[in-house]
Amino acid sequence: MSVTGVQGEERDDYNRVESAQIRRRSLRLLGSLLRPVRGRVALTMIVVVISTAAQVAGPALIAFGIDRGLPALIDNDAMPLVFTVAAFLTTAVVGAALMAWYTVLTARISQAILIDLRKRVFLQTQRLSLDFHENYTSGRIIARQTSDLDSIRELLDSGVNQLVQGILYMLFIGVAIFVLDWRSGLVLLGALVPLAVLTRWFQQRSQRLFRQSRVASARLIVQFVETMTGIRAVKAFRKEKRNEKEFGEVVEDYRQVNGRVIQLFGIFDPGLVLIGNIALAVVLLVGGLRVAGGGLAVGVLLAAMLYTRQFFAPAQEMAMFYNSYQSATAALEKISGVLEEAPSVPDPVKPVDLWKAKGHVVFDTVTFAYTEGRVVLPSFSLDMPAGQTIALVGSTGAGKSTLAKLMARFYDPTEGEVTLDGISLRKLHPKDLRRAIVMVTQEAYLFSGSVADNIALGKPEATKDEIINAAKAVGAHEFIENLPDGYETDVNKRGGRVSAGQRQLLSFARAFLADPVVLILDEATASLDIPSERLVQNGLQTLLADRTAIIIAHRLSTVAIADRVLVMEHGQIVEDGTPEDLIAGTGRFAQLHAAWRESLV
Structure with a gap:
């Protein structure tokens, strides 16, 4: 045959x-x-x-x-x-x-x-x-x-x-x-x-x-x-x-x-x-x-x-x-x-409780690939002290968003561990993980319903006063009050009744109300114009205070508020330092910053 x-x-x-x-x-x-x-x-x-x-x-x-x-x-x-x-x-x-x-x-x-x-x-x-x-x-x-x-x-x-x-x-x-x-x-x-x-x-x-x-x-x-x-x-x-x-x-x-x-x-x-x-x-x-x-x-x-x-x-x-x-x-x-499809990120069989997280995140020799043979992060290690604001910059495909998804445990590492306060995210109780780590994306998705309902997504049991205080903290209260029905205004499908900048402020208010110890901003200001970005920047200052934060951004104006900047290329950190130190140097970030300054002239 x-x-x-x-x-x-x-x-x-x-x-x-x-x-x-x-x-x-x-x-x-x-x-x-x-x-x-x-x-x-x-x-x-x-x-x-x-x-x-x-x-x-x-x-x-x-x-x-x-x-x-x-x-x-x-x-x-x-x-x-x-x-x-x-x-x-x-x-x-x-x-x-x-x-x-x-x-x-x-x-x-x-x-x-x-x-x-x-x-x-x-x-x-x-x-x-x-x-x-x-x-x-x-x-x-x-x-x-x-x-x-x-x-x-x-x-x-x-x-x-x-x-x-x-x-x-x-x-x-x-x-x-x-x-x-x-x-x-x-x-x-x-x-x-x-x-x-x-x-x-x-x-x-x-x-x-x-x-x-x-x-x-x-x-x-x-x-x-x-x-x-x-x-x-x-x-x-x-x-x-x-x-x-x-x-x-x-x-x-x-x-x-x-x-x-x-x-x-x-x-x-x-x-x-x-x-x-x-x-x-x-x-x-x-x-x-x-x-x-x-x-x-x-x-x-x-x-x-x-x-x-x-x-x-x-x-x-x-x-x-x-x-x-x-x-x-x-x-x-x-x-x-x-x-019968099994989750690729399963809940732990014996979850470990973490009632009060501090926000210390560690990547311990993490390797990750979306598909076999295409490694995005090769043996990646990073120590993020609690309370530090870190900006991730780098070219498209460098692995920045992958890093954020691993922190939020949307994916599990192929090898190695990601830990929060010394506890592997694989073992951490899901409710503690979702309470401790929150991710705000570029999309700033709003669901059909009122403005108040969308902010309360971060804390469903929140009172009206808590919702208003969260909006005030990130600078969203004023524009909400000017909406037809204030906090009870229906945002329509996907938030069509508010602008991109306003949607982003609402997503920040949602995150502020959730009060996570670790906050991830994945290109959260990428779709905004300059006036809207300035409006959002004021909300960012309040949002990032007293918590561990990762800011993924191509706009270097957003990076300026970070305590530490990491430059990534091909899944590896090639530069690590404060914004001022890296700008003063001759490395990749200094080149990016110089190009950005020239674009503003």
Whole structure:
């Protein structure tokens, strides 16, 4: 066998193993979702069994009425016919009432499962580490919470009903027709052979197509979300025509996949009807000949034909179930993958408490790489005494932001340790870590809600006076008071009602209220103009007082307030000293400072 053939077999084996693992993962998730509602599921099953039995009884009662009731009525005995009519009406009412109850029960079960699953996905996506969100696009996460959960909802709301009712209906009909006339039952049994072949053909092709449909749907959502999220860049670079072409291609892929699904049903549905009609014709032919010969009662033949006709109706509904099932299975596979994703920065098993941190941070021979083989920090060491303000400068890609992310424990070092007051961040209790170390980024993200709510994010239990004092401390109180509703002003989506400088001041007020012992400012003033930066600088002076601080900045005006400057290149510190000492020297920082001064002239 050729090497290519061996590799192909190995790849097929790997795909089979991976598919089996995905199925087991999905089944574990489904089992965990059903476990809390298993009592209601059991009750629902009892109700649907009784309801289906009541519905299936109709043709058998009709046969009894024709073959026994009508002859008795001719002999002036109306009781058998009255009994048949009463029994028929009773089973109809019981069947309808139980079906209504069954519908309510299944709806409650499906909603309970969906609420549980939706919460799990939301909590899991919050729990996962930063690297997951940097690699897993927001559009894909939105697809998990929207289209994928909708597919599962459709399956639970109607698909399962169709499956359970269909299976029970076909089973009960099969039993009833054999009890009435076993020869007609054999005809129906023979019809199951082409039905099974057709169904298997449909399953094999639909499984592949529905997976393709889920992928195409997710791509469509990702394309739309990314376009709307980056609408400013779209407008700025006149990307509308390119987006129209790209989105058109994605939509066309989605249309083609759905077109192939419709073609598949265009063969399957008529095939079911054809098999059902042929079976009905054979039952009529065989039964009619026997009626003519006196070997079969007319009522039994009519009941056998009704049962044969009814037998294939659930098969069509179960085909629609398979539609929902394939879509929901693909969705469940994707959701289970997210839910089984392990955080790359796990919480400690036995956390160490640090009730009152001082702010002494140490990088002890830290090596870090985002991906294997691409080291950003090679054997990095740094001692940051408590209360010191340190500025990090250097070219893009030097490792400054990586250093900040390690301090905030968004990532863990590949090797070495980062410690706070002598305790490794890996062992520190998460609540103590988040209370002790706060990071303010360039984005200065504001959530929908009031100004006060956004400041209180740093301390949810804060009083109104504490919120106002925090705003005053960083110089934000005056502009907040001038807003339409002051501190109760809704900032709109992403803080659209306030300027970039004002958003940054609000993020500083948030950090001030949180009162961390270590504060990280990652390019916190990079997006500001000069007047806004000066406004923010006043807030910075108050914000950095009496705490350990790291300032990452390209603007050297921000660096001037630091006690110590570290110049980084290629993940290493190449200069370390006070701003004044480094400016007076001839090193990298002196060159940067001279270039900055010239740019101001």
